[in-house]
Amino acid sequence: MFLIDGAASLMKPTVLMVDVDGVVIRHPDPSGWSACVEEDLGVPRLALQTRFFKPCWDDVVHGRAALRDRLAPALTEIAPHVSCSQLIAYWFEGDAHLDKALLLQLADVRASGVPLHLATVQEHERASYLWNTLKLRDLFDDMHYAAQLGVSKPSQDFYAAVEERVSLPASAIAFIDDKEENVEVARARGWNAALWTPGATLTALIPELTD
Secondary structure, X not given: OEEEOOEEEOOOOOEEEEOOEOOOEOXXXXXXXXXXXXXXXXXXXXXHHHHHHHHHHHXXXXXXXXXXXXXXXHHHHHOOOOOHHHHHHHHHHHOOXXXXXXXXXXXXXXXXXXXXXXXXXXXXXXXXXXXXXXXXXXXXXXXXXXXXXXXXXXXHHHHHHHHHHHOOOHHHEEEEEOOHHHHHHHHHHOOEEEEOOOOOOHHHHOHHHHO
């Protein structure tokens, strides 16, 4: 940060951190990937929530348990005809709707010399799917995710872990996320953070990207 006529001004960020779900990926159905899982696979949606996501997801997404180790017993109980691999493929493939308009904007930012990193709440398998199968590795320079760090947004510890991982001060980092709480915590740490909404313009949200 530097001063012009006594007023604080933000410098061009060293890196732009980008959230995944709700930003890079936006499902067209507000109910998300599981909206039709019962009719498509015969997996009761409510039972999946109560038997797997509610009791197990916190451990899985923070890297304390493997996805399949917790999902397999739940499926055996609620949908024994469906394997972990079947459900995971349905989930990951159904939750892979890229916002191509945003990706074009991000490509321009990257071409201007600002690296792009993903900062996201993911477990290990979906993180790998996003990076390798969906090939976000071709569009972004790095990814920082909850299971890897052991913490998730909006905890201050998530942002601190990212700062340590990239060896940059908060003031050097720009960030977009679709959740106000995540943005507020990032701002409190000193990140140049903006709330992303569909159809927004990156340079309007973070003008410093064009400096």
